[in-house]
Amino acid sequence: MGIDALAARLRAAISADQVLTDRQQLRTYECDGLAHYKVIPAIVVLARSENDVVAAVKACADTRTPFVARGSGTGLSGGALPHADGVLIVTSQLRGIVAMRPEDERAVVQPGVINLQVTKAATPHGYYYAPDPSSQQICSIGGNVAENSGGAHCLKYGFTTNHVTGLRVVTPDGAVVPLGGAAPDTPGYDLLGAFVGSEGTLGIATEVTVKLTRLPETVRTLLAAFASTDQAGAATSAIIAAGVVPAAIEMMDALSIEAAESAVHCGYPAGAGAVLVVELDGPAAEVEAQFAEVTRHCEEAAAFEIRVAADDTERQLIWRGRKSAFAAVGRISPDYIVQDGVIPRTALPEVLRRINEVAAEHGVRVANVFHAGDGNLHPLVLFDDGVPGEAERAEAVSGAILDLCIEHGGSITGEHGVGVDKARYMPRMFSDVDLETMHLVRCAFDPDNLANPGKVFPTPRLCGERPARRSDQAQITFEGAEVF
Amino acid sequence: MSALDDLAIKAGDDDVVGSVPARLVAAPASAEEAAALIAASSGLNVVIRGGGTKIQQGPPPRDLDLIIDTRRLTGVVEHAAGDLITVVRAGTPMAELHALPGQQLALDAPPAATAGGTVAANASGPRRLRYGTARDLLIGITVVRPDGKITHAGGKVVKNVAGYDLGKLYTGSFGTLGLITECVFRLHPAPAAIAFVRANAPSIHAARVLAAQVAPSAVEVHAAPGTDPEIAVLLEGTATGVRERAAVVARLLGSSGAGSSGAGSSGAGGSGVDVSDEPPPWWGVTPPGDVTVKLTGLLSQVPAMVATAVGAGATVTGSAGAGVLYAGFSTDGIEPHGRVELMRAAAIRAGGHAVIQSAPEGVRDTLDMWGPVPGLALMRRVKDQFDPEHRFAPGRFVGGI
Numbered sequence: 001m002g003i004d005a006l007a008a009r010l011r012a013a014i015s016a017d018q019v020l021t022d023r024q025q026l027r028t029y030e031c032d033g034l035a036h037y038k039v040i041p042a043i044v045v046l047a048r049s050e051n052d053v054v055a056a057v058k059a060c061a062d063t064r065t066p067f068v069a070r071g072s073g074t075g076l077s078g079g080a081l082p083h084a085d086g087v088l089i090v091t092s093q094l095r096g097i098v099a100m101r102p103e104d105e106r107a108v109v110q111p112g113v114i115n116l117q118v119t120k121a122a123t124p125h126g127y128y129y130a131p132d133p134s135s136q137q138i139c140s141i142g143g144n145v146a147e148n149s150g151g152a153h154c155l156k157y158g159f160t161t162n163h164v165t166g167l168r169v170v171t172p173d174g175a176v177v178p179l180g181g182a183a184p185d186t187p188g189y190d191l192l193g194a195f196v197g198s199e200g201t202l203g204i205a206t207e208v209t210v211k212l213t214r215l216p217e218t219v220r221t222l223l224a225a226f227a228s229t230d231q232a233g234a235a236t237s238a239i240i241a242a243g244v245v246p247a248a249i250e251m252m253d254a255l256s257i258e259a260a261e262s263a264v265h266c267g268y269p270a271g272a273g274a275v276l277v278v279e280l281d282g283p284a285a286e287v288e289a290q291f292a293e294v295t296r297h298c299e300e301a302a303a304f305e306i307r308v309a310a311d312d313t314e315r316q317l318i319w320r321g322r323k324s325a326f327a328a329v330g331r332i333s334p335d336y337i338v339q340d341g342v343i344p345r346t347a348l349p350e351v352l353r354r355i356n357e358v359a360a361e362h363g364v365r366v367a368n369v370f371h372a373g374d375g376n377l378h379p380l381v382l383f384d385d386g387v388p389g390e391a392e393r394a395e396a397v398s399g400a401i402l403d404l405c406i407e408h409g410g411s412i413t414g415e416h417g418v419g420v421d422k423a424r425y426m427p428r429m430f431s432d433v434d435l436e437t438m439h440l441v442r443c444a445f446d447p448d449n450l451a452n453p454g455k456v457f458p459t460p461r462l463c464g465e466r467p468a469r470r471s472d473q474a475q476i477t478f479e480g481a482e483v484f
Numbered sequence: 485m486s487a488l489d490d491l492a493i494k495a496g497d498d499d500v501v502g503s504v505p506a507r508l509v510a511a512p513a514s515a516e517e518a519a520a521l522i523a524a525s526s527g528l529n530v531v532i533r534g535g536g537t538k539i540q541q542g543p544p545p546r547d548l549d550l551i552i553d554t555r556r557l558t559g560v561v562e563h564a565a566g567d568l569i570t571v572v573r574a575g576t577p578m579a580e581l582h583a584l585p586g587q588q589l590a591l592d593a594p595p596a597a598t599a600g601g602t603v604a605a606n607a608s609g610p611r612r613l614r615y616g617t618a619r620d621l622l623i624g625i626t627v628v629r630p631d632g633k634i635t636h637a638g639g640k641v642v643k644n645v646a647g648y649d650l651g652k653l654y655t656g657s658f659g660t661l662g663l664i665t666e667c668v669f670r671l672h673p674a675p676a677a678i679a680f681v682r683a684n685a686p687s688i689h690a691a692r693v694l695a696a697q698v699a700p701s702a703v704e705v706h707a708a709p710g711t712d713p714e715i716a717v718l719l720e721g722t723a724t725g726v727r728e729r730a731a732v733v734a735r736l737l738g739s740s741g742a743g744s745s746g747a748g749s750s751g752a753g754g755s756g757v758d759v760s761d762e763p764p765p766w767w768g769v770t771p772p773g774d775v776t777v778k779l780t781g782l783l784s785q786v787p788a789m790v791a792t793a794v795g796a797g798a799t800v801t802g803s804a805g806a807g808v809l810y811a812g813f814s815t816d817g818i819e820p821h822g823r824v825e826l827m828r829a830a831a832i833r834a835g836g837h838a839v840i841q842s843a844p845e846g847v848r849d850t851l852d853m854w855g856p857v858p859g860l861a862l863m864r865r866v867k868d869q870f871d872p873e874h875r876f877a878p879g880r881f882v883g884g885i
Contacts, residue, residue: 103691104782126695148645161649162620171862178858183780183807183836185606185617185656188857188882189866193619193652197645217697237566243586243673282699286725342641346566374643375567411644418646429646430636437627437635438648444865456647 003042006063006087010045013055020044029088032073032080033135037420041068041082045089050168050176050206056089057204058174066453067172069204071111071143074135076338077419079147079199079455086453089204091142098207102127105212106165106182111142111205115149118210127212130157133415134323145205148197150415152248152322153279155373157213159415161196166209169195171202172446182209194441199417200452202445216281219247220291221309223318224276224298225269229253229368232274233348235301236372239278240345242297244290249373250277253352255332256325256367256380263328266321269305276303276372277322325369326380333365333382335391337398340416341405345375351404355379358400362393366401376414377405403428418456426458436461487520488528492550499551501531502544502880503845511553515626515634515665518552522663523632525550529875530630532659534575534601537594541605541841542658543853546879554600557665560584568671569623569640574600574664587671590615592768600664606656609768610702610718613805615672619655624668627654627661630871634665642670653866659877660885661870675720679730682716682764683737683757688787690715690804692736698729703805705786706766707794715804716764730759771799771812775820776841777827779809781834792830796823807836815844821851828855857882 003021010019020026021043030038045056060067066086073080073092082088094110097117101107102125107118115136118129132151133139139149145167150159157163166180180192195202226232232251239246252260254273260266268275278294280287298306309315329336343351352368359366359381367380379401383394402412402425412418412425426435435457443463445451453460491510499506508528512518522530528549533539554575562571563584570589572581579595582588592609593602601607603625608617615621624638627650637650654661678701683689687705693715694703702718715737719729738757770776779789779802786804793800793811802809811827813820820843828838840853857863860883867874867885879885 101782101784103784105694106782148649150643150645154643158616158620159643159645161652162616175861177862181835181858182782183834185608185778185780185808185837186858187837187839187854188859189661189863190606190619190652190656191859191862191866193655194648194650197649214694214697216699240568241566243676245673283697283721283725283729285728286699286721289722289724342643344564344567344569344641346564371643375641376643409640411639411641411646413646414641414643415645422646426647429639433633433635434637435647437629437633437637438650440869441648441650441653441866444862444869 006059006065007043009059010043010056013059014045014052018046018048018052020046029070029073029082029090032070032075032078034076034078034419034421037078037081039082039084041088042085043087045087046093047089047091048093050170053089053091053170053204053206054174054176056087057170057172060087060450061172061174061448064448064450066450068452069142069146069200071140071146072114072138074139075143075147075417075419076340077413077417077421079417079419079452081420083453091204092140094206097121100125102212104182106209107212108207108209109141111140111145111208113141115139115141115144122212123215126215128215129163129210130213131160131163134326141208141210142205145196145208146198146200147415147417150376152250152371155249155371156245156247161193163211164192164196164208165211167192167195167205168207169203169205172448172451176206180209199419199456201442201456203451218284218287219279219281219315220287221277221279221315221318222295223268223307224278224303225272225305226274226276226301226303229274229352230349231301232276233352233372235276235298235303237346238297238301239294240373242293244293246278246294246373247281248277248279249371250322251275251370251372252322252325253368255365256329256369257321259328259332259367260321260325262331264320264324266317268321277318322369329367329380329382333384335383335385337381337394339377339379339381339398339401340413341377341402341410342414343375343377343405343408343410345373347408348372348375351377351408354404355401358397362397364393364397366397375410420455423456423458426456486524487517488524491517491521495551501539501548501551502848504544504548506531506548506551508550509553510550511556513556515628518557518663518665519628519632519634521552522628522630527873527875529878531877531880532604532663534598535577535596537597538601538605538607542880543848545877552663554598561666569642569668570671571640571666571668572599573666574598578602581669584671586674588674589621589669590672591618591621599667603655603664603667604657604659608808610704610803612808613703613803614701614720619652621670622651622655622667623670625651625654625664626666628663628665630662630873630876638668640668658881660867660881662876677721677723677726678761679719679726680716680760680763681719681730681733681737681757682714682760684712685715685737686713686787687715687790687804689737690786693717693733694783694805696732696736698732700733700805703803704767704801705790705804706764706801707790708799709794709797714764716767718763734759766801769801770810771801773799773812773814774842774844775815775824776810776812777824778839778841779811779827779831780836781807781831782836783807785834789830789834793827796826798823798827815847820847824851854882
């Protein structure tokens with residue numbers, strides 16, 4: 001069946017206005033949050049119900065057409081990059097909160113519901129949804145499930161996978177399968193756990209049951225300014241060693257402070273070589289005791305200024321600098337690559353030194369923003385695409401940073417996902433047998449390799465056969481900006 | 485000589501799984517040795533055994549040739565205190581991991597249980613309310629697949645979304661997908677202070693503690709026919725914080741009509757509420773009886789599940805904060821099927837499941853140990869991919885997997 005026939009079938013099964021084939025309309029969906037990869041899909045389906053998703057996936061299964069799911073399109077690894085000959089199934093219009101059950105500490109939501117909306121709906125009951133990616137005002141729960149999204153507070157509260165107890169998923173054959181449930185410990189294989197973070201390669205979630213967390217009694221936030229990242233790192237280590245588990249410990253270096261300052265005027269202390277944002281939450285009696293301890297450790301690590309947020313407005317101001325850091329870097333550099341590597345936290349000083357060395361060798365600037373508590377680095381590699389050779393140098397530094405993370409026993413991605421962007425780095429972290437084992441799960445869900453092909457895995461593999469050679473890899477077409 | 489000839493010895497009288505005797509037992513001492521053994525044992529039906537504390541869970545194997553014992557796969561490979569992680573071989577007793585210097589693997593388990601067995605069974609205890617279960621604390625894993633290949637997933641950092649999270653798939657797979665040889669766990673600091681607040685109170689009052697902002701590490705209920713129901717709450721934190729929070733919890737539970745509050749002083753029980761640094765005797769203990777059933781359900785349905793189980797003559801202990809209960813009763817020669825079905829119906833009404841964890845020989849074969857499981861077709865496809873010959877723990881898992 002050709003694309004036209006498939007589009008006709010989809011229009012008949014769903015509704016004509018939900019099936020897009022006009023090239024101008026399709027262009028809207030050519031990329032996700034990683035905008036330098038662009039592919040125009042053959043067809044876009046705007047799903048408004050689970051039945052729409054089922055109809056679209058069944059049509060793809062029957063015609064062996066690849067499909068890609070997309071939520072809000074905020075992903076940073078190209079996980080929702082369309083397939084040129086495939087169908088892009090958009091779930092962002094599935095925006096219903098199906099059930100809010102604070103007495104069970106659960107909410108049931110459709111995949112297009114915005115992350116922050118869950119918290120907003122739960123807050124009047126005294127609860128919230130803990131995972132808080134920086135994009136939480138626009139990213140969808142369905143996308144969070146696909147990417148196993150984290151956030152600044154996952155140090156204490158964990159990731160999406162720790163807060164989703166049940167899913168309804170449409171598997172690549174078009175079947176609707178419940179995974180997990182509202183109650184804990186569903187017997188059988190934890191396919192829910194395998195599905196969360198599978199980046200759309202195992203199917204499409206159409207309903208998500210999440211845990212609600214009781215709002216903490218108290219939240220205390222401080223900003224500590226240091227002369228160097230080494231001092232800020234020492235303070236972080238001392239806090240962790242003291243047995244304190246803050247809700248968040250975030251670090252920014254001088255260059256990222258400069259960027260944030262010029263973008264949002266957050267008023268961070270002048271002359272700081274590094275700042276730490278430390279947040280504690282919980283029962284008042286605990287937080288006060290731990291806050292004193294955190295303050296002491298910052299002072300002992302030679303913090304030259306410590307600001308404590310007196311109220312929620314001041315707290316928001318402290319966070320504004322940190323949460324705007326990625327976008328703010330656009331103020332000081334026309335282009336940049338965001339990395340997402342993870343290292344054991346204790347390797348922080350060594351790895352930061354090496355990053356600076358590598359950056360200096362290549363004549364590239366790197367701004368460092370990271371979740372210091374759990375070693376998740378977001379180096380922002382700055383370059384000007386208008387200057388010949390700069391993009392290549394930035395890419396070289398970016399790759400070297402991932403190598404540093406792997407060398408120190410870390411990971412190539414802490415929360416942004418592998419997607420299309422880091423698939424080629426997977427063999428540096430995993431053996432061929434490791435990747436083949438992941439692929440066994442892929443084959444159980446998607447033997448025809450239709451769900452988001454070309455993502456996560458560095459080389460396509462056929463189910464039941466030996467892995468294909470690298471040269472057989474499907475070509476992705478790129479348009480527009482330089483591809484790294 | 486093959487690795488099988490090298491390592492396997494004739495099974496003894498105790499090498500029995502659910503009344504099915506094994507022919508051979510082998511205890512490899514490394515992942516490589518295990519891989520060679522498993523590759524050489526092609527065609528044999530295998531059951532993996534750790535500390536043996538949960539070996540009787542699940543139906544008996546359809547066939548059994550070889551028990552792979554993890555007792556020689558022991559030891560803490562690495563304890564990176566600054567990074568709050570540990571790498572341990574699968575046969576390491578949990579007792580060792582409960583007592584790492586200044587830190588803990590916050591996973592309740594019998595001391596004799598092994599790390600690998602705890603993961604394979606996704607076993608948990610009272611503190612799952614705060615710390616989660618094995619699936620939440622496991623960050624990396626090494627497994628020998630049924631084809632004898634060694635494979636890893638995850639890593640040594642807590643935050644990691646590279647590739648499929650296969651650690652979760654192996655967790656709770658009861659040895660049907662391969663042999664776990666090594667686990668990497670996230671650790672937590674050992675708390676500076678702890679307190680248990682215990683009260684005579686019906687399970688419905690546990691909701692008061694959950695609705696308060698006292699951040700309990702565990703909220704456990706205990707009930708049995710003919711006795712006062714009890715609630716016990718574990719608080720962990722700083723000395724001052726724990727003292728103040730314990731007083732709040734004691735007030736919440738003390739106003740339950742079960743007597744005035746005796747909060748604040750360690751061990752000084754008022755009439756019905758006491759605060760202690762020791763747990764009540766039933767804490768985290770499987771209730772007595774030759775039949776035990778794990779019941780799960782929505783939090784709001786915990787009191788109804790407790791009532792049904794006690795009404796069926798069972799002693800019940802479990803987490804009102806997580807919605808996981810364990811019911812135990814003695815058959816005393818009477819068929820347990822009716823009582824099990826009552827409890828299973830209650831769990832299903834509560835949105836959960838009832839899984840039989842132990843039952844006497846003879847009775848076991850006629851009970852549906854796992855109960856109804858959604859998504860079974862997909863689970864069978866996963867099993868077919870990992871173990872196409874169905875030789876790892878055949879018939880022991882859900883739906884006859």
